[in-house]
Amino acid sequence: MTMADRMFDTHPALDAIDGPALAACLQACRECATACTACADACLAESDVTELIACIRTDLDCAEACAATAAILTRRTATDPQIVKAQVTATRTIARACAEECEMHAEHHAHCRLCAEACRSCERACTELLAALE
Amino acid sequence: MTMADRMFDTHPALDAIDGPALAACLQACRECATACTACADACLAESDVTELIACIRTDLDCAEACAATAAILTRRTATDPQIVKAQVTATRTIARACAEECEMHAEHHAHCRLCAEACRSCERACTELLAALE
Amino acid sequence: MTMADRMFDTHPALDAIDGPALAACLQACRECATACTACADACLAESDVTELIACIRTDLDCAEACAATAAILTRRTATDPQIVKAQVTATRTIARACAEECEMHAEHHAHCRLCAEACRSCERACTELLAALE
């Protein structure tokens, strides 16, 4: 169980959002934020850093969006489904864009390969949460 | 001139996004994040805090989204317009939702009134940046 | 293995900071940020919310500090140990203050008890990383 799941178990008035879909999306956003922060940093240390400028930029944006989404999903009191839907929709697009960028460098850099996987997992988890929100 | 504007003037390779619309949206997001953080906190100190739970929740979410958007808009290297569009679209929805919530308490609490105004300004600035991105 | 650990394995030029102490502190900061965000939110939904105002405030501050510290610890390129030391020292103090506040409500609220544990783990992990940085 993740820390978020353990905390949800103690919540006095959880919102009605599909629990497993929300928990999976939250975890995927947290991991994507970590992967993107780490990938931007690893790119900076590569000898071909000049080839990785767009990747660093996209990683930083994706980390920022995913961290915000994770915080929003961690809150369950008086949830406005419209807000959740808006932010998760944005994050799906951003994670996909970041995956596409990282995939271009995945053969040369293992951190880009891992980060692309984390972005694709995040994209999928956002799609599944959005389906559950319909 | 804001700090962001002064920094943009020194950027070696600004992206092609409409400068004034971007700068206005960035500034509106920063102010909205500050207003929402402060409003959530002021609500906590009110004697009728139990009437303000949804307002606090929405403020915290809006502050989170606006801060992420502001950071994304502060970066101008290798910008992916798709990412900007996705996050600004989400922020417009979230700022509108937060404005609607704060407006319900605007008569009783000056911080809710000010915060609603900051959210409406943010909503408008997002709309204008999205128009400029078309 | 956490996502951060997997990413560190792919880093081309890791800094010289003690790996296990850093990874443990990073993970503890991430879990503490999640616990504090969730605890503040759960407190908001409690019928005795007026008794929990200081707890909500401290949770929000601790979440903010821990998230910043986690991001800083996730970067390993050109690390300035002085920066790491400063931020981890602050986080140790803040996590301890938040633990003390949450412990006062731990008997009545399971989320405060869990959050206090996460704060104490974070405090310990900070102490251990600071010892490794000497």
Add this chain to the structure above:
Amino acid sequence: MTMADRMFDTHPALDAIDGPALAACLQACRECATACTACADACLAESDVTELIACIRTDLDCAEACAATAAILTRRTATDPQIVKAQVTATRTIARACAEECEMHAEHHAHCRLCAEACRSCERACTELLAALE
């Protein structure tokens, strides 16, 4: 008047921290966070980016710490002076470290010069708030 100052004027129960010193530190932290985010990004677009790796890293860390500090200072309900002191002390050290790094590139890059100034302003504002907290 900044948005934070306008919001403080509506707060029902402001803490006892010295108002002007707190407001100045908050504003300096916000401007430093913006300058550091923008400087890291501008460095990425420079042809001598390989000379600027440490500057980018330090900028990202300083932006993270300053944003956390600004959020903490924006809250005035049930303030724990110990938490404020801890985070402002860290930010002073981090802003100074970032100023020293940016000053090394200030002759060649106007964004580093501006960013160094914002860091020094932040360092001074932290020192003044810490003096007021004694």
